[in-house]
Amino acid sequence: MSLLEVRDLTVRTSGGRTLLDAVSWSVEAGGRLGVIGESGSGKSITALAVLGLLPDGMTATGEVLLDGVDLLALHGRRLDAIRGAQVAMVFQEPLTALDPLMTVGRQIAGPLRLHRGLSRAQAREQAAALCRMVRLDDAERILGSYPWQLSGGQRQRVALAMALACEPRVLLADEPTTALDVTVQAEVLDLLDELVDRTGVTLVFVSHDLPVVARVARDLVVMREGRVVESTTVARALDAPADPYTRQLIEAARAVTRLPFAQEAL
Amino acid sequence: MSADLTAGAALDPRDPSLAPTVDGLAPQPSPDRSGPRPVVARASRRRSPSLIVGALLVGLVAVVGVVATFWTPYALDAAGAGPRLSGPSAQHWAGTDRLGRDLLSQLMGGAQSAMVVAVCSVLVAGALGLTLGVLAAATTRWLDVALVNVVDLLIAFPTLLLAMLIVTVRGASLTSAIAAIGIAGSAVIARVTRINAARVLREDFVTAATASGTGWWGTVARHVLPNIAPTLLVQVMLLAGGAILAEASLSYLGLGAPPPQASWGRLLREAQSTMLVQPWGAILPGVAVVATVLGLNLLGDGLRERNDPNLRGDR
Amino acid sequence: MSTAPETASAAPAAPTADVPLLELAGVGRTYGSGPRATAALAGVDLAVRPGRSVGIVGESGAGKSTLLRLLLALDRPTEGQVLYRGEPLRRDRAAVRRFRRDVQIVFQDPRSSLDPRMTVGAVVAEPLRSLRIPGDRGARVAEVLGWVGLEPDAATRYPAQFSGGQRQRIAIARALAPSPSVLVGDEPVSALDVSVREQVMDLLRRLRAELGLTLVLVSHDIAVVGQLCEETVVLHDGRVAESGPTEQVLTRPQDPYTQRLLAAVPRLP
Numbered sequence: 001m002s003l004l005e006v007r008d009l010t011v012r013t014s015g016g017r018t019l020l021d022a023v024s025w026s027v028e029a030g031g032r033l034g035v036i037g038e039s040g041s042g043k044s045i046t047a048l049a050v051l052g053l054l055p056d057g058m059t060a061t062g063e064v065l066l067d068g069v070d071l072l073a074l075h076g077r078r079l080d081a082i083r084g085a086q087v088a089m090v091f092q093e094p095l096t097a098l099d100p101l102m103t104v105g106r107q108i109a110g111p112l113r114l115h116r117g118l119s120r121a122q123a124r125e126q127a128a129a130l131c132r133m134v135r136l137d138d139a140e141r142i143l144g145s146y147p148w149q150l151s152g153g154q155r156q157r158v159a160l161a162m163a164l165a166c167e168p169r170v171l172l173a174d175e176p177t178t179a180l181d182v183t184v185q186a187e188v189l190d191l192l193d194e195l196v197d198r199t200g201v202t203l204v205f206v207s208h209d210l211p212v213v214a215r216v217a218r219d220l221v222v223m224r225e226g227r228v229v230e231s232t233t234v235a236r237a238l239d240a241p242a243d244p245y246t247r248q249l250i251e252a253a254r255a256v257t258r259l260p261f262a263q264e265a266l
Numbered sequence: 267m268s269a270d271l272t273a274g275a276a277l278d279p280r281d282p283s284l285a286p287t288v289d290g291l292a293p294q295p296s297p298d299r300s301g302p303r304p305v306v307a308r309a310s311r312r313r314s315p316s317l318i319v320g321a322l323l324v325g326l327v328a329v330v331g332v333v334a335t336f337w338t339p340y341a342l343d344a345a346g347a348g349p350r351l352s353g354p355s356a357q358h359w360a361g362t363d364r365l366g367r368d369l370l371s372q373l374m375g376g377a378q379s380a381m382v383v384a385v386c387s388v389l390v391a392g393a394l395g396l397t398l399g400v401l402a403a404a405t406t407r408w409l410d411v412a413l414v415n416v417v418d419l420l421i422a423f424p425t426l427l428l429a430m431l432i433v434t435v436r437g438a439s440l441t442s443a444i445a446a447i448g449i450a451g452s453a454v455i456a457r458v459t460r461i462n463a464a465r466v467l468r469e470d471f472v473t474a475a476t477a478s479g480t481g482w483w484g485t486v487a488r489h490v491l492p493n494i495a496p497t498l499l500v501q502v503m504l505l506a507g508g509a510i511l512a513e514a515s516l517s518y519l520g521l522g523a524p525p526p527q528a529s530w531g532r533l534l535r536e537a538q539s540t541m542l543v544q545p546w547g548a549i550l551p552g553v554a555v556v557a558t559v560l561g562l563n564l565l566g567d568g569l570r571e572r573n574d575p576n577l578r579g580d581r
Numbered sequence: 582m583s584t585a586p587e588t589a590s591a592a593p594a595a596p597t598a599d600v601p602l603l604e605l606a607g608v609g610r611t612y613g614s615g616p617r618a619t620a621a622l623a624g625v626d627l628a629v630r631p632g633r634s635v636g637i638v639g640e641s642g643a644g645k646s647t648l649l650r651l652l653l654a655l656d657r658p659t660e661g662q663v664l665y666r667g668e669p670l671r672r673d674r675a676a677v678r679r680f681r682r683d684v685q686i687v688f689q690d691p692r693s694s695l696d697p698r699m700t701v702g703a704v705v706a707e708p709l710r711s712l713r714i715p716g717d718r719g720a721r722v723a724e725v726l727g728w729v730g731l732e733p734d735a736a737t738r739y740p741a742q743f744s745g746g747q748r749q750r751i752a753i754a755r756a757l758a759p760s761p762s763v764l765v766g767d768e769p770v771s772a773l774d775v776s777v778r779e780q781v782m783d784l785l786r787r788l789r790a791e792l793g794l795t796l797v798l799v800s801h802d803i804a805v806v807g808q809l810c811e812e813t814v815v816l817h818d819g820r821v822a823e824s825g826p827t828e829q830v831l832t833r834p835q836d837p838y839t840q841r842l843l844a845a846v847p848r849l850p
Contacts, residue, residue, distance in 0.1 A: 038774040039745075181640035182801060186845035208774065211847035238850060252776040254849055257804045261828045470694040471704075477653055478708035478755070479681040488707075492698040 002026035003202050004050070004087075004170050007063040011045055014057035019045050022062070023228050025221045029169070032196065032203040034217025034234060036210060036249070041223040043206045047174045050204075051089055052079050066170070085115040088163035092175035094155035098147040104158050105143030111165045130161040135191055153184035157191065164199060171196070174206045189215055210253035214238065222246045317568025323561025327554070330374055331381035338371035343526040351544040361546045363536060373550055375528025380558055383444055383513040384506040390448025391455050391505055396498075398452065399459025400486055403467060413456070420453035425512055426519075433521045440523040447512045451505045458501050462494040496573040503566030507559040514555050530555050600667040601628040602763050602795060603652060603684065609660035610647050621647040622819045625661070629763060634789060634796035636806030636827065638842070639816030645799045648816065649767055652797065653686055682712050685756035689768035691748035695740040701726075701751055702736030708759045725754040729784060746777030753784065757792070764788070766798045770805055778805075785809055803846060807831055815839045 005026035011019045020042045027033040037043040049060050050071060064071040071082060088111075091097040099107060108130055109123035118126065124143070131139035134157040147155055156176060163171055173192070177185040193216055196203050207213045213220070213234070220237050222230040222245065230243040241247040339359075340347045346366040353361045360369035402413040429446035436442045466472065466489065475485050516522040517531030525532075530551040537547035605627040611620045622644045629635050639645045650656035651663055654670050654677070662669050665680055685708070688694035695704050705722045708714070723733040729750040740748055749769065756764055769785070770778040786809060788794050800806050806813060807827050814824040815836065823836040834840045 038776070182803075183640065183841055183845040186847070189847070209847070210775070211849045214849055215847050248776060250849075252779040255779045256770075256775055256782065257847075257849060258808065259804050259831060259843075259846065259848070260807050261832050470688045470690055471696040473655065474686065474688060474694050474752070474755070475696075475707060475711070476655060477681060477686045478759075479678055479711035480707060481711070484711055488699075489696055493696070 001028060002065075003029040003031075003067060004204070005063075005065040006046065006050065007065065009046065009049060009060060009062035009064065011042070011049055011054065011058055011060045014059075019058070019226055020049070020060075021226045023223070023226070025228060025231055027170075027202055027204060027219065029202055030200050032216060032218045033205065033221060034213035034219065035204065035206045035221045035223060036208065036213050037223035038208055038249075040225060042226040043208075043223050044174050046223070047089065047172045047204065047206050050172060051083055051087055053089075081115070084111040084163075084168070085166045086168055087170045087172065088166070088168040089172040089174065090156070090159045090163050090176045092178050094152045094159065094179060095147075097159055098155060100147055102146075103143065104145050104147060104150065108143070108158065108162050108165060111162060115166045126165070127161070130165055131158075133164075133195070134158070134161045136161070151184075152180050153188060156180060156188050160188075160192065160195065164195065164201065167199065168201060170202045170204065172204045172206070175208070176205075177212060178207065178209065185212070192216060210250065211257050222249065314568040314571045316564040316571065320561045320564030320566070320568050323557055324565055327377050327558045327561065328381055331377040331379075334371075334374035334378040338368075338374050340368035340371045342367070342371055342375045342528050344368065344371075351540055351547070353544060354546060360550055361544055363533070363544070363547055364540050369533075369547060369550065372528045372533055373530070373554060376530040376533060376551060376554060377558075379440065379523060379527060379529045380510050380513065380554075382440065383447065384509050384562075386444045387447040387451060387509040387513075388502055388506050390444060391451030391509075392498075392502060394448065394452035395455025396459055398456040400463055400490065402456070402460045403463035404482065404486055404490065410460075414460070417453045417456045417460075420450065421457070423450070425450040426515065429512070429516050429521055433516075438521050438524055440527060443513050443516050443522050446516075447509045450512075451509060454505065455498070455501060458497065459494060462497050463490050466490050466493045496569070500566045500570045500573065503562050503569060507562035507566070510555065510558050510562070599630075601630050601664070602666060603627075603629040603797070604664040604667075605648075605651065605658075605661065606664060607661035608651060608658045608663060610644075610651060610656070611659045620819055622651070622658075623660075625816075625819075625821055627814055627821070627824070629795060629797055631762065631795055632793070633812050634798070634810040635812045635814060636803075636810030637797070637799045637814045637816055638801065638803045638806050639799075640801055640842075642818070643816040644819040645801075645816060646767075647819075649686075649765065649799055652765060653684060654680060678712050681708070682714070682759045683761050684763045684765065685759065685761040686765040686767065687749070687752045687756050687769045690772050691745045691752060692772075694752050695748055695755075697740055699739075700736065701738055701740060701743075704740065704751060705736070705755045705758055708755060712759055714759055721758060722754075725757045726751075728757060728788070729754045744777075746773055746781060749773060749777075749781055750784065753781075753788075757788070761794070763795050763797060766796060766800075768800050768802075769798065771800065771802060782809065803831075803842060815842065 007024050009020055009023040013019060023042070023046055025033065025035070035043045035046060045054070048054050050064050052071065052074070054060060060072055062072065066082070066086060071079070071087075074082065098104070105124060105127055108127040109120070112118045112123040112126050113120070127143055128139040131142050136142050136154060136157050142150070142154070142158070147158075150158065159176070176192070177188050180188060189212065195201075196216070203216065205213060205217050217234055220232050220234045221228055222237070222243065224245055230237070230241065230246045232242065237246055237250060241250055344367060347368050348358050348362045348366050350362060350366045351364055352358065355361070358368050358370065360373060363369055363372065398413055398417065402410045425447065428450055429443065432446045433442050436445075472485060472489055475489055480488070513522060513529070514531035514534070517529035518535045520535070522529050522531055533551040534548060537544070537551070541548045605625050608625045609620060609623040611618050613619060625648065627635070637645065637648060647656070651658055654663065665684070670676065670680055702719070702722050705725060706718045709716075709718050709721060722736050726733055726735055731747065731750055731754065735743070735751070740751065743751065766785070770781050773781060782805065785796060789796055789809070796809060798806050798810055811827055812825070813827040813830040815822040815830065815838065817838045822838045823830055823834060830839065831843065834843060
């Protein structure tokens with residue numbers, strides 16, 4: 001029984017261009033879905049469409065079913081109630097995803113106060129706990145900091161804390177580690193892995209980076225130019241991809257990420 | 267890459283130490299990764315109405331101005347060519363002014379003045395402003411700071427006051443007006459040039475040009491100027507409109523070109539006291555100024571519209 | 582000492598294969614002065630020898646851009662020396678021109694490294710023009726465009742009409758036009774899609790072999806660097822954490838940072 005199902009999702013710009021063409025995929029509760037594609041594949045648009053975050057002028061048709069409820073048909077307060085509480089999102093760019101004028105503590109507390117009606121003190125306590133959960137020790141100092149005072153890795157952890165604050169059912173992650181250094185990326189991916197395991201949240205991970213997707217996802221959807229090319233599992237794709245585009249993508253990824261001299265893990 | 271510094275003369279846009287290097291952030295790849303892209307047509311499909319209307323208005327005035335240089339229905343100083351302050355008639359399509367001069371000829375002469383002032387003051391402002399702006403953006407920091415202060419001073423100085431100063435020294439004439447408006451306008455051009463030139467100088471292709479052996483002059487001439495040209499062109503259009511308004515104001519105050527050179531501003535002043543008798547004497551020059559300035563503004567807006575979405579060529 | 586891998590033929594002009602084409606000796610670059618001074622680089626020793634491509638790996642803040650600017654003589658070190666063919670670079674125009682003919686660069690972002698207002702032909706011909714290189718420019722442009730796999734008629738079009746991967750090729754063609762011995766790449770494939778990345782990497786490999794080019798690649802991606810360069814330098818916090826033959830650095834890293842870096846690279850099972 002799928003928790004989140006996208007059915008025939010089509011997104012068009014006001015100029016008539018089709019960005020997504022009848023995209024369909026689903027993920028069951030507790031699942032981990034990776035959405036992979038190159039530039040122009042529409043993978044990020046898909047994630048934005050789920051939460052109704054498409055830029056002005058774009059229209060979406062089709063259905064996005066969260067436990068049977070069509071999110072595309074929701075507007076205003078009903079949609080707001082879903083965002084952050086049932087479906088949360090983490091974005092690529094840590095610099096712009098956080099409000100530069102608000103302390104981090106207030107930002108993490110935001111969804112808690114909004115959806116859970118917590119008082120300021122209660123929310124602050126929860127926020128501290130969340131900081132520790134995302135391995136940001138020294139929570140007090142972090143909560144009082146502004147985003148520009150934190151490193152990229154720290155900011156992404158804050159974003160994760162915000163996203164998981166209200167214990168959503170689905171976590172959408174759009175290239176969350178692409179803008180991070182390799183060493184930081186590894187830490188954040190480890191963290192994500194652990195958090196998803198611990199909280200049982202359903203993960204939809206969008207990326208162009210195949211090794212990263214392979215690290216966190218079990219199921220795989222391959223997108224190309226607005227269409228779903230293949231729906232499979234990571235294991236099957238790496239072993240025996242059915243679609244020629246997928247095969248080509250995987251081969252290229254292998255070629256490009258190959259560390260020569262085939263050395264063993266240290 | 268370095269933060270976009272639009273103000274702050276003290277910060278050198280080219281100083282690499284000002285580039286934010288927050289640890290944990292990998293170099294930002296361009297969001298538009300490769301992938302087959304459609305061939306981008308140069309012009310946008312929709313024709314901009316501003317552009318068309320603006321071009322028509324300006325074109326009309328320009329043509330009239332050019333024609334007036336060689337021919338007007340009556341001589342510009344022909345006082346008593348017709349009855350004083352008469353309304354439009356077969357011999358005088360726009361009527362006459364209080365000296366009996368043909369109003370239509372005066373209007374045409376005014377168009378010529380307007381065109382001359384617009385073109386010349388824009389040339390002066392452009393040449394001066396461009397030089398100052400490029401020097402500020404492309405040379406040493408000290409020169410930049412000095413020039414920014416000079417330009418700010420100039421912008422703060424009221425054009426009319428400057429004009430009066432120049433007129434006092436050189437006497438009222440078209441050249442004085444052009445000089446005053448040109449110098450005042452150069453400040454705005456300098457500011458726009460400096461910001462945009464600094465922005466272009468930060469681009470990779472400029473570093474690539476340097477690495478290819480291109481020197482200072484080559485970089486400025488072949489890379490900076492062509493890339494700031496579209497923005498500058500818009501500014502120039504707007505400046506031209508301002509120049510015409512300024513000239514009309516100067517003439518209205520009696521600081522512009524004296525007769526027989528016709529000027530819409532002076533026509534307005536002369537028609538002031540006799541408006542109730544011959545309203546056209548005031549209405550027509552007024553409409554002329556408005557139409558010309560509006561046309562230039564629309565032209566500028568239309569060009570600006572064409573610039574922005576086009577240059578990006580992105581989805 | 583490393584075992585000699587199959588090296589590309591040495592650059593034709595080098596009289597002694599021992600003299601490094603480019604060398605940084607004890608180089609440091611500090612910005613600002615007094616208490617606010619920041620050292621972007623310190624104590625860097627690096628040598629680029631003909632036929633032995635060098636890869637410089639570093640994360641953000643490591644000093645890669647500073648290092649690049651120093652290598653390209655776009656900036657001067659505050660300590661140490663930058664040597665070109667064994668000599669410090671002279672400032673007279675002829676010397677600088679000779680240097681620029683010999684050492685060329687390809688940038689990371691294919692969108693901003695080509696002047697959008699110039700035709701591809703003009704872009705590629707710029708070094709020929711600025712460096713006063715004699716000969717038929719049109720022919721040379723067509724030739725290098727062919728080397729990177731583009732049609733000669735590309736010269737009449739504008740960069741905006743090409744994809745990111747194609748624009749990167751144009752940038753490479755421009756760098757090749759003056760027949761350099763050294764091609765410096767600043768994250769040359771990072772901004773490209775994976776399949777295109779593979780193609781451009783193959784292109785660089787080919788050019789290295791066929792033209793005897795020595796590559797100096799600066800990247801955060803150790804796989805790219807490892808595949809294309811015989812020597813690897815790991816940069817961390819403005820200092821060289823580790824350097825040596827790629828095989829050695831990748832299989833037996835000594836420095837803890839290098840080890841952490843290698844462990845962090847996501848690998849496909």
